Amino acid sequence: MLYKRYKRDIRHNFGMYLAIFIILAIGLGTVFGGNAGDDSMIQTVEQFFDDASLCDGSAAVLYPLSEDYIEKSSDRFLVEEAFYTDMEASVGTLRVFGSRKTINTPYVENGRLPEGDNEIFLEKHYAELNGYTCGSSIIAGEKKYTVSGTGCLPDYVYVLKRINDMSSHTASFSTAIVSEDAFSEIKEEFPEKIIANYFFILKNNETSESVKEFFSSAENNICTEFINSDTNPRITTYKEDCYIVKRATFIFAVILMIVISYVMCVFLQNRIERERKYIGTLSALGYRKRELIFHYLGLPLIISEAGGIGSLIAGYFIFSKMLTKDSTDLYSMPDFKVSMPLYIILFAIIVPPLIMLVIGTFMLTRKIASTPNEIIKPKHRALGTKLKLSGLSYITRYRTRQFFKELTGNVVMIFGVFISTVLLILGYSIYSSIKKYQSDIDGTVKYKYMYYVTGNDQVPEGAEKAEIHNLKYKGSISDLDITLFGISENSRFFTADTAERGADNDVYTVSVSDSFAEKCGIHENDVFTVTDTSGIDEYTLKAGEIVPYSVGLSVFININDAALMINGERDHYNTLLTENEIDKDSVNILAAYTSEEYTEAADSMLESLMLIIIALLGSAAIIFVTVLFLMLKFMTDKAKNNISLLKILGYHANEVNKIYLGGETYIIIIAILLSLPLGTLVIKALFPYLTAGYSVRLDPGITLSGYAILAVFMFAAYAVLYIYLRFRLAGISFTEILKERE
């Protein structure tokens, strides 16, 4: 019969239960939807890799290998040609491959692979962003092609132009496949621009070292790039991103559930306080403590369970695709259907009511622990009663007693303010850190063009030669991409000291960019190890000076020392740096980059994170407003009789507001003002962990204007609540207290 009250209770407190249900459904829905989307995405891509026979790695050599040489090792590894060249297209640049045999075969989303020599298969995002569909015409390398189909390549899920690029920008750089005949034509026309790239799959327990040895020891050849698939950011980044988001969002989900559980329990405590006469009576009649606790917890448990189930529905139908849109826009992968993994379903069904049960049982057990008489007439709480308040004004004393009386509610409110401040600062920091990175880049990069070249003796006028290589550094969470700049001693583009020093016991002294030094805690004279992109060849470096350079993570060394370290011989360069575009016919350009691409990559990164930023800011706003609203509403509802009494005694509305809202206003202002610096400290501590996988230094710097914006938002939100609460207090009739009978 007691449970018949649930229906009336829901009707009476419909607004509050609805608010809690919506917060759980939406808050947890974003987490579960995002995670389900990520899991489905990972599953889809893994299946794509399986179906496409993803390579174990790839290697680029200076000169194509002979078929005999490849055949010699066919029992140890499968090696296939995957030559490519970068070509100027109608829009941006396309990395054009010939057709692939068995390794890294494309996924065809629309149309088909090219058959004729004037057909081209485009990467899907490039096609979509630039308006290409099957049958469209596109110019690539001054030849007109017809688009036969669109899709994606397993080795370019993250379409990075260079391995250590910060982000992709598929509107202006992407991949394409032409038929074997068409590629043969390209090879004939531009032989010097072809990158002799190979895919390999290991057989019979062979290792990456042995296949690298295979490529490196090819006669009169140099292995210019070797990378394993499990360390290739083009293949692995999507998964690392998913795992970072999953970790962060699950922490958020647990915090949200704890906050909501505390809110509900404060409500329950107030309820029990109001109904203690009935509870005591029921206890006297023979109801057990367990039965009473479960009666009062029953509805909150139902609401938590409903919220959990609602979050699964909202997550599946609304948030899964929405929140993975950033990833599906950023990464080139097959479309996928979202499915809810079992662990999420179990989490949603079990954890919210479980947290509610634990917190609720703890809080209610104390309330209902006594004899029936003690429940009906509890001893006055000791908390706050021993305070010596003489010397304070009457209003201050009243507010102080009010604060201690509602201590639990005030603590929940302060905690809610703190959590929402941390989320606001986190969202803002992600945005501001990328913006800061962009402005740092502007001042840092002095060259405009970077050309990867090969085999030239003549350096064009105005160009500066360099030996630039991608390396790996073992970070705290994952491997980081480092750029080794081998530059001339008097380079006009860099300020680092790069005098030729040679090695000292195989240790090369390098200048370290401040971004690398700060991110990885490297100081002058520190000795550290880096590897090539395959992770096989190791190099020991000693940090000399720390120099300002914000793009990615970099080390600087003399050009000859770099060539000696990597290639084993001096007097070699592989890059030209210039302020002006060079005549492309005067040098053999393998790839060309501009300094603007760094800013574009940062733009792409910001775009890809925008939904997360909005989700963080939105969640923070919801938590802030809801926790404050519910706590203040509980406290003022609880004080109805006293407020009614004050009105009878002759207090005006603004005097009543001064006592009941004024004190809370001070608490909230202090909570906001303390949460801002404390929240900043928390984010400063967490940010390196959250961005550990990114090969750039991102500073969570918040400017004064940033703080002002956050503070203004919070104060404005509270101001609206304050106005609403004033109306509520004004609506409390002074006959309220006349209805109360002991």
Added chain:
Amino acid sequence: MFIEIKKLNKSYGEGDNKIKVINNVSLDIEKGTICMIIGASGSGKSTFLNLIGAMDVADSGSIVIDGKDITKLKAAKLTDYRREYLGYIFQFYNLIPDLTVLENIETTQYLGKDNMDIDELIRLLGLEEHKNKFPSQLSGGQQQRCAIGRALVKKPSILLCDEPTGALDSKTSQDILELLEEVNEKFGTTIIMVTHNNDITCMADHIVVFSDGKIVRSSKNKNKRSIKGMRNSAL
């Protein structure tokens, strides 16, 4: 006349459920007198008190207090009226549980312009050793004394008492009534008291009998005597 009530009407409910709780009531009360309103449960006496206390709004009629018709005042002015003229004593004390005795009395001291000395008042009420205690630590009589202190500290012209001894034992009731009598004698406060107990009407200057929302009898008490003489009678 200090309080003049003319043709007061008040109903609750609508349509078939409408009940006329106060039916065309008129009454005059002199300043400085004790006016006792008696009647059975549901006779309308508490509603009548609430209307004088401006805690409810009459359907028609007038209530003129010290020359001001309070039925014509807006909410803010009614608050001023309660603030300046009234003290209220409830049957169940209605003290604020989280404030001490002293602080409960200060809730109205804060509103008054010409207050009593609070320490003297606490001594008068016999609460000196309890002034830093909370209501839950006091007996019923002590709580009611505190409530009386709260009502009196700002020296109200009118004290409205709704069954002030209804929740107390006979000895404590006697003490409270003696205190109210003393307040009336010492400060000249007009006391309007609602009670269902006929035995205490002896202390009244004016006795009003309510029945079914109407005044069935209103007369000066020619046999007024002090409540002190009632010490051993059945209160």
